[in-house]
Amino acid sequence: MPENRTSNVPAGDLTSPAGAGTAAPPTPPARRTGDKARTGDKIRSSDQTRSSDKVRAGGKPRIGGRARPRPLRQRLLRDWQLLLMTLPAVGLLALFHYVPLLGNVIAFQDYSPHVGIAESPWIGFANFQWLLTDQSFWDATLNTLTITAFQLVFYFPIPIFLAILLDSVMSPRVRLFVQSIVYMPHFFSWVLVVTLFQQILGGAGLISQTLRANGYDGIDIMTNPDTFLLLVTAESVWKDAGWGTIIFLAALAAISPNLYEAAAVDGANRWRRMWHITLPGLRPVIVLLLILRLGDALNVGFEQFFLQRDAVGREAAEVLDTFIFWRTLVTGEWSYGAAAGLVKGVVGLVLILVANKVAHRFGEQGIYKKS
Amino acid sequence: MSTRPVWEERPSLPGRLTKGLTLSLIALVVLFPIYIVTLTSLSPADAVNEAGGLVVVPDGFSLAAYRELFSGGVVTQSVLVSLGITAVGTAVSLVCTVLAAYGLSRPGSLFHRPLLFMILLTFLFTPGMIPSYLLVKSLGMIDSYWSLILPGAINAFNLVVMRAFFMNIPEEVPDSARIDGASEFRILTRIVLPMSKGVIAVIGLFYAVGYWNAFFNAILYLNDNAKWPLQLVMRQYVQQGQSLTLGAAVDTSSAGALPPNLAIQMAIVVLALLPVLFIYPFVQRHFTKGVIIGAVKG
Numbered sequence: 001m002p003e004n005r006t007s008n009v010p011a012g013d014l015t016s017p018a019g020a021g022t023a024a025p026p027t028p029p030a031r032r033t034g035d036k037a038r039t040g041d042k043i044r045s046s047d048q049t050r051s052s053d054k055v056r057a058g059g060k061p062r063i064g065g066r067a068r069p070r071p072l073r074q075r076l077l078r079d080w081q082l083l084l085m086t087l088p089a090v091g092l093l094a095l096f097h098y099v100p101l102l103g104n105v106i107a108f109q110d111y112s113p114h115v116g117i118a119e120s121p122w123i124g125f126a127n128f129q130w131l132l133t134d135q136s137f138w139d140a141t142l143n144t145l146t147i148t149a150f151q152l153v154f155y156f157p158i159p160i161f162l163a164i165l166l167d168s169v170m171s172p173r174v175r176l177f178v179q180s181i182v183y184m185p186h187f188f189s190w191v192l193v194v195t196l197f198q199q200i201l202g203g204a205g206l207i208s209q210t211l212r213a214n215g216y217d218g219i220d221i222m223t224n225p226d227t228f229l230l231l232v233t234a235e236s237v238w239k240d241a242g243w244g245t246i247i248f249l250a251a252l253a254a255i256s257p258n259l260y261e262a263a264a265v266d267g268a269n270r271w272r273r274m275w276h277i278t279l280p281g282l283r284p285v286i287v288l289l290l291i292l293r294l295g296d297a298l299n300v301g302f303e304q305f306f307l308q309r310d311a312v313g314r315e316a317a318e319v320l321d322t323f324i325f326w327r328t329l330v331t332g333e334w335s336y337g338a339a340a341g342l343v344k345g346v347v348g349l350v351l352i353l354v355a356n357k358v359a360h361r362f363g364e365q366g367i368y369k370k371s
Numbered sequence: 372m373s374t375r376p377v378w379e380e381r382p383s384l385p386g387r388l389t390k391g392l393t394l395s396l397i398a399l400v401v402l403f404p405i406y407i408v409t410l411t412s413l414s415p416a417d418a419v420n421e422a423g424g425l426v427v428v429p430d431g432f433s434l435a436a437y438r439e440l441f442s443g444g445v446v447t448q449s450v451l452v453s454l455g456i457t458a459v460g461t462a463v464s465l466v467c468t469v470l471a472a473y474g475l476s477r478p479g480s481l482f483h484r485p486l487l488f489m490i491l492l493t494f495l496f497t498p499g500m501i502p503s504y505l506l507v508k509s510l511g512m513i514d515s516y517w518s519l520i521l522p523g524a525i526n527a528f529n530l531v532v533m534r535a536f537f538m539n540i541p542e543e544v545p546d547s548a549r550i551d552g553a554s555e556f557r558i559l560t561r562i563v564l565p566m567s568k569g570v571i572a573v574i575g576l577f578y579a580v581g582y583w584n585a586f587f588n589a590i591l592y593l594n595d596n597a598k599w600p601l602q603l604v605m606r607q608y609v610q611q612g613q614s615l616t617l618g619a620a621v622d623t624s625s626a627g628a629l630p631p632n633l634a635i636q637m638a639i640v641v642l643a644l645l646p647v648l649f650i651y652p653f654v655q656r657h658f659t660k661g662v663i664i665g666a667v668k669g
Contacts, residue, residue: 078480078481081556082480082483085470086470086471088467090471092525096503097493099506100503101496103505103506104499104502165390165393168390170375174394178394181401182398184651185401187576188643189643192644195640196408199404199408199425200404205424206407238400264380299497307606325500328501334505338501341499342499345497
């Protein structure tokens with residue numbers, strides 16, 4: 001459909017590496033904004049919400065020639081190479097994401113690996129009933145939610161402030177230098193991060209070592225369940241807060257400098273400009289990340305807690321993922337573990353849909369378009 | 372400093388000092404653990420004993436720990452395993468991701484909407500640990516290195532980022548090649564890929580780091596500890612090794628009672644760090660360009 005492609009050219013041109021010949025003023029921030037609008041558009045259209053066409057019917061129709069599609073055979077003849085290219089990735093995702101999704105049926109069975117899914121007896125919701133009366137399941141859920149809530153307060157704002165701080169550094173060289181340092185820990189494994197923390201804070205770590213050398217008793221933060229929340233949050237901050245600034249830095253670059261200039265001319269000082277321009281400019285990204293975090297409320301990560309569960313003890317460090325792991329792979333109660341996993345997955349899905357709904361209520365875009 | 376706009380007030384001296392101090396502190400917090408670990412791994416045994424643990428001030432130089440690690444045995448083996456998995460896994464992931472990202476990047480191509488929808492849906496549903504384990508088991512991949520590669524070979528986020536990049540290439544470029552009769556594969560390898568080195572470097576780094584750091588899959592799917600990758604060996608040696616000797620060290624509460632092989636433990640940590648530290652600077656400059664496109668879409 002050639003009409004289709006020609007109607008797409010202006011959008012492609014706007015963000016193309018060359019970027020010339022656009023009506024928009026050729027300042028970098030303006031181009032970024034266009035970029036953002038377009039990529040957001042893509043997510044919406046990929047969500048297959050037909051209404052997205054309706055929504056933008058007022059504007060320029062972007063997808064033109066859909067009115068008369070070519071016959072299937074002709075399109076297949078044209079696109080078979082492209083389809084063939086997607087095959088390996090789609091096949092892998094189908095096998096390792098969608099097949100296990102179906103495998104969740106064992107949650108409704110008394111599954112035994114010796115007889116397989118087909119022969120295992122169906123027991124309805126019995127696994128879920130046991131689960132809901134299982135104290136250790138609720139303990140793990142409570143731990144997970146506590147960690148999420150704590151990190152929402154003490155982890156979530158840090159990348160925002162760090163990004164604003166980095167953005168205010170004038171010298172590009174200093175900025176790049178600090179950026180490349182704070183991004184780095186994101187690429188370390190959890191084993192490595194926990195090990196490094198152990199070397200500093202553990203019973204034989206640097207702090208204890210220094211204390212003992214000066215005649216005090218050593219302290220061991222790594223095995224203390226009371227400070228575990230602080231510890232895991234500190235580890236998360238060390239590992240990922242720097243990397244988390246990337247998305248905020250991108251949003252900051254998209255704020256037009258004209259706004260700052262106008263505010264400065266009107267007499268707004270540094271802090272007022274931050275409050276009235278910078279933070280509102282970041283709001284869509286903040287809301288988006290909040291939604292994603294809330295949808296992930298039951299997902300605090302497996303490795304970090306698996307690694308520290310033995311040292312700190314189950315009461316503080318057992319989260320849902322480690323609960324599922326130990327309950328199932330150690331005892332072989334497959335159906336029970338699958339039921340716990342299914343509850344976690346379904347609740348997570350509901351959470352993300354609800355959070356997105358709330359975002360729409362507040363007039364934010366969220367992760368997909370309102371339909 | 373020259374880029375400050377005229378309307379912006381000059382920062383006060385205390386303000387500048389606070390900012391500089393904060394930034395230095397942040398950099399120090401990140402770099403200091405790496406520094407002492409590296410230093411301890413390179414220190415001779417008596418320096419480690421004298422310090423009563425980690426070495427903070429340089430005192431002699433010795434490669435003994437590394438020599439012992441590479442004299443063959445568990446650690447050498449696990450480094451080779453990790454390197455192999457990283458190389459093969461990154462190749463598999465990158466090839467599949469590039470092919471699919473290109474295959475879905477042409478506007479209006481057949482089935483690209485349902486396929487993309489199916490890929491994006493994997494963001495929302497995680498398949499669950501137990502069904503995934505049972506699937507890998509029924510495929511006969513337990514204790515096979517493929518179990519560390521194939522289940523996570525495609526990352527939907529990476530695929531979408533790469534597709535967004537390909538879509539930003541002006542449509543006229545591949546179109547003119549199509550008119551000349553080039554096959555799609557040829558357009559991809561001869562025209563699109565040479566224009567996309569940055570994004571491929573970044574996505575390649577993401578995949579490679581994922582494989583190098585692989586821990587969860589290995590814990591789940593590898594029972595045979597002769598096949599363990601480096602991360603698992605590191606946990607065994609460093610994290611658990613230390614917690615075993617921990618009781619003894621506190622009991623005697625004297626500085627000399629620490630395990631003598633601390634330098635070796637730290638050398639393992641450095642081995643796990645090294646590839647990341649090595650590749651990172653080469654790829655880092657592409658981050659802003661390659662990641663932002665995808666990052667803003669979330």
